[in-house]
Amino acid sequence: MTGLTITPLGPSLGAEVSGVDLSKPLDAGVREEIARALGDHLALVFHDQSLTPSEYLRAASIFGPPMRQHYSQHNMPDFPDIGLVWHRNGQKPAERWHTDHTNRERPPAATVLYGVEIPSEGGGTSVASMRAAYQALTEAERVRLSGLKTVNRLDKGREGARPEDVEAYDKPILHPIVRTHALHGSKAVYFHISKTERIEGWSPEESQAYLEDLLQRMIRPEIVYHHAWRRGDVLVIDDRATLHRAHGDYDRSQARVLWRVIAEGDRPI
Ligand SMILES: [Fe+2]
Numbered sequence: 001m002t003g004l005t006i007t008p009l010g011p012s013l014g015a016e017v018s019g020v021d022l023s024k025p026l027d028a029g030v031r032e033e034i035a036r037a038l039g040d041h042l043a044l045v046f047h048d049q050s051l052t053p054s055e056y057l058r059a060a061s062i063f064g065p066p067m068r069q070h071y072s073q074h075n076m077p078d079f080p081d082i083g084l085v086w087h088r089n090g091q092k093p094a095e096r097w098h099t100d101h102t103n104r105e106r107p108p109a110a111t112v113l114y115g116v117e118i119p120s121e122g123g124g125t126s127v128a129s130m131r132a133a134y135q136a137l138t139e140a141e142r143v144r145l146s147g148l149k150t151v152n153r154l155d156k157g158r159e160g161a162r163p164e165d166v167e168a169y170d171k172p173i174l175h176p177i178v179r180t181h182a183l184h185g186s187k188a189v190y191f192h193i194s195k196t197e198r199i200e201g202w203s204p205e206e207s208q209a210y211l212e213d214l215l216q217r218m219i220r221p222e223i224v225y226h227h228a229w230r231r232g233d234v235l236v237i238d239d240r241a242t243l244h245r246a247h248g249d250y251d252r253s254q255a256r257v258l259w260r261v262i263a264e265g266d267r268p269i
Pocket of ligand 1 (some may be wrong): 094098099100111244
């Protein structure tokens with residue numbers, strides 16, 4: 001018994017984990033139970049956490065080694081594996097559905113977000129189960145998708161990327177559109193529309209039109225968990241089998257500051 005309580009938050013995905021203080025070192029059994037819970041529930045919420053940057057990095061490593069984020073202008077100066085999600089430093093909320101850093105050979109298993117400053121209303125984060133989305137497709141479309149690969153690069157037209165980040169991370173990386181989860185064994189739809197230059201063998205225009213149409217058909221309220229932030233929340237998103245998006249529906253004179261760590265996963269298969 002590890003003393004953890006895992007309470008599902010919705011019909012398709014999401015669970016609250018209580019009985020754990022992420023600022024403390026956790027034994028291997030607890031870490032493994034949390035990592036498995038992420039594979040089962042795809043989004044985990046820990047409330048009322050109080051973390052220093054190094055405690056946060058240790059907690060995030062439950063899901064894989066923290067990996068360097070490619071818009072380095074947003075990284076925390078003394079802790080460059082923590083990215084600052086903060087609109088006042090030039091970032092726009094990422095309001096399109098996406099999964100993180102698909103332009104890496106071993107993209108993140110998880111995105112870990114910590115709520116440091118939270119606006120009084122709005123500014124939530126939504127997560128959609130691509131495991132449920134895959135299950136809801138027709139057999140014919142599942143077969144069609146299973147033969148497709150995306151060619152991934154840095155987002156086109158992304159403002160402010162540093163030349164060294166473009167040099168390091170804007171190389172074409174191929175991933176299957178149907179991904180098998182390394183822990184859970186189930187299949188999910190896997191792509192990042194604005195990092196997909198094209199589907200292999202298709203034109204960029206055909207690729208964008210098909211992925212846009214697929215998103216429209218896949219995202220339904222019953223496969224979405226919406227997280228309304230409280231200060232001190234840690235939200236862990238399983239990047240192997242979900243898409244997520246930010247909501248910019250908050251008063252921009254108020255601060256919204258999240259710390260972000262991405263934890264390296266397996267090469268998608
Ligand atoms: Fe993201």
